[in-house]
Amino acid sequence: MAKSPRTPTPRNDHTNEALLELAEAMLDEHFADIDDSDAYEALFGSGRGRRKPVPVTTLTTWQFEAGGSASVTTKAKRTEFTITMDHPKFQATVAMVYQPDDGEVLSAEIAAFTGSRKDARQVLEKWLDEILTFDEDDIASMFGLEGDDDDNDQPFFGEDPGAPPPSTPADAARIQRIAASVARSLKADAGPMLSDDDQVWFEATPQTLWSILDATLAASTAKRRDPSLIAAHLFLLGAQLELIRYRIESGWDWAKNMTDTFQERMIQIAETPGLKSEDWFEIVSALVRAKVEIQPDLRNRLGEDTGGFQPEDMPEELMGAMQTMLTDMAEQTPTAFDVVEAMTESGSVMPAGLLAFLVHEMARSPHAKLREAVPIMLLHPEEGVRRAAATVLEQIASPDVVSPESLRRMIAVRNWLPEAERPGLDQAIRKARLKDVACAQWPAAADVVIVVSTIDGSGAQSLLIATRAGRSNVFAGLLVKQGFGLRDTWFEPEQTRRETNAILSQIRLKTPVAEVDRRYLDVIVQHAIASGLREGQVPGPNLLRIAEYAGGAEWRDRLIDVGSEAAELFAGLDEAARTPAAIEASLQRSGAWITREAFAESWFEDDSAIRALVARAPKRDRKAAIQLLLTEGLPPGRMVWAERMVLLGLWASAAKEKDRKALGVDFVTLAHILVGERPLAEIPFMVGVAEKTVMVARSARW
Secondary structure, eight states, rough: OOOSSSOOOOOOOOOHHHHHHHHHHHHHHTTHHHHHHHHHHHHHHOOSSSOOOOOOOOOEEEEOOOOOOOEEEOSSSSEEEEEEEEEETEEEEEEEEEETTTTTEEEEEEEEEEHHHHHHHHHHHHHHHHHSOOOOHHHHHHHHSSOSSOOOOOOOOOOOOOOOOOOOOOHHHHHHHHHHHHHHHHHHTOOOOHHHHHHHHTTTOOOHHHHHHHHHHHHHHSSOOOHHHHHHHEEEEEEEHHHHHHHHHHTTHHHHHHHHHHHHHHHTTOOOOOOHHHHHHHHHHHHHHTTTTHHHHHHHHHTTTTTTGGGGGGHHHHHHHHHHHHHHHHOOOOSSSHHHHHHHHTTSSSOHHHHHHHHHHTTTTTOHHHHHHHGGGGGGGSHHHHHHHHEEEEEHHSSSOOOOHHHHHHHHHGSOOOOOOOHHHHHHHHHHTTOOOOOOOOOOOOOOEEEEEETTSSSEEEEEEESSSSSSOEEEEEEETTTTTEEEEEEEEOOHHHHHHHHHHHHHSSSSSSEEEEHHHHHHHHHHHHHHHTTTTTOOOOHHHHHHHHHHHTOOOOOOOOHHHHHHHTTTTTGGGGSHHHHHHHHHHHHHHHHHGGGTTSSSOOOOHHHHHHHSSSSSOOOHHHHHHHHHHOOOHHHHHHHHHHHHHHHHHHHHHHHTTTTHHHHHHOOOOOOOOTTTGGOOHHHHHHHHHHHHHOOOOO
């Protein structure tokens, strides 16, 4: 009898996995483009009443630099695809059931394969790198760098002339409708989403904070609880508190009064019949998510809910609960950074003394992950917690407790702390070295794309860091703010290329961006660290995580000297750009930014002092109001504007796009003039700022 002609089943050489991985990457890449997704939906339509089958259609074809090609075609059903691969050394077909909406693979199989499996693995590796690597066209398309910025929408900025009016029943009704919509999104695992109209209205009605709070309480105490609806209200609560916090940072007294009143109400609400303590904590935690400072009275109330905690007489039941919490963190969090994140979130509603006690418990824990979290706690926002971490690190310094990575991190963050806190950490570092604790080497810096926005009217600038190539995709970001330092940092270690593209595309809608080289990241991060320390702000733990990934071993507290930097940048311009005629021409160009450039749309002053100054001029005398600003209102902030232009001059110098780089001469020239003594009335740009400031102050209303 003849042998069966069937091909023997190959051993597991990972070729199949590579084929499936490439197929999924092609689908992810295709549907990450909104236009391609829309075209696909148009091809299949709603699916109702259709009698004719959808024809087989080729959606995309890749011609690889490494040789060969691959294509994606549709099948009969909306989620069914065929991926065909053709190379001189092999040919393959993959059948995949894939959901374009969320990028989930429901099933996949190798429908056919011929050729060399060994050669296929090598080729597929190269193909996958081509698909997952950002090139210049990818970056330009992703961020819209090839187009103009005329259609950009800037983030919402405060234009209110005073305290908002009381919330109305109509406000409450709309909040209920929005919350129901958000709850439906959460149930569908789509994340909380608002329509554009609802977002604009929501941002313009801070008074709805009270309607949201009332609705949150009602949902939390309802007989039939809807977890999605409660989560939706908590999302809205945190979002509105964050918008109000922006107003606090702009100096509006009403915003501060509103958050203070909110916290007073939280103390009263704690006694609400039917409100569970965990629900109350969740509502309080909305303040934490919004980064609103919790007042002492509310902190004391939170302390009462821990049983009147005092470290020296902790009840046994509380001690047991704390130990259980720490063990759960060690078992459920993937890294020491995640432990710290969980501690920071929960710690914001804990007494500082309890947090400091927990740091000591972590340092003596048998779980290495908890011990390794202690050096990261040196970046906790509470000074008492930071000092407790330094103290216990000195107490436990030995090779069997302090790891080489922990020592490296202790050394790294030393210059990120206030001067007064460094001696305690220095002592811990010295003792660790005396005890022969080895210091780990810094990880090699990853190959990353760095994309940075311009600086908005509040002085905020976003820095986005994404993996340039490879299968794993890290996506991280920093938000720096003039006069504050690092406002926020975040780090996503495992994000799909599709998710990254979607987020980066949204950034493009908010502000102009540029891909920059590494030197700008180094300069701005160190300036932000120093600026924050000057204001008593310590950078968060995610900065250390970003530093380890992107190669920030040399990051220190290095403040830019605005005057010196402006002079150096100006001296570095071509001689032709430094002539009197060239300077005046540059000032005329920058004077037109306010009305012509998207990056300058939010460049105006708007706080209570500015509003009061504008109100001194007769309502119909616009020139008088502008003159008041140029002589009294704007001069105190002159060096703030000079710093902004210095930073943007550095940004333009580091930009890889020609149109962004071309702005550098005017940014630098304006910085040079602002650090000088020319009256503001003789600087067209500052006249434009004054004009827009008056316009906002005169037209703003709730």
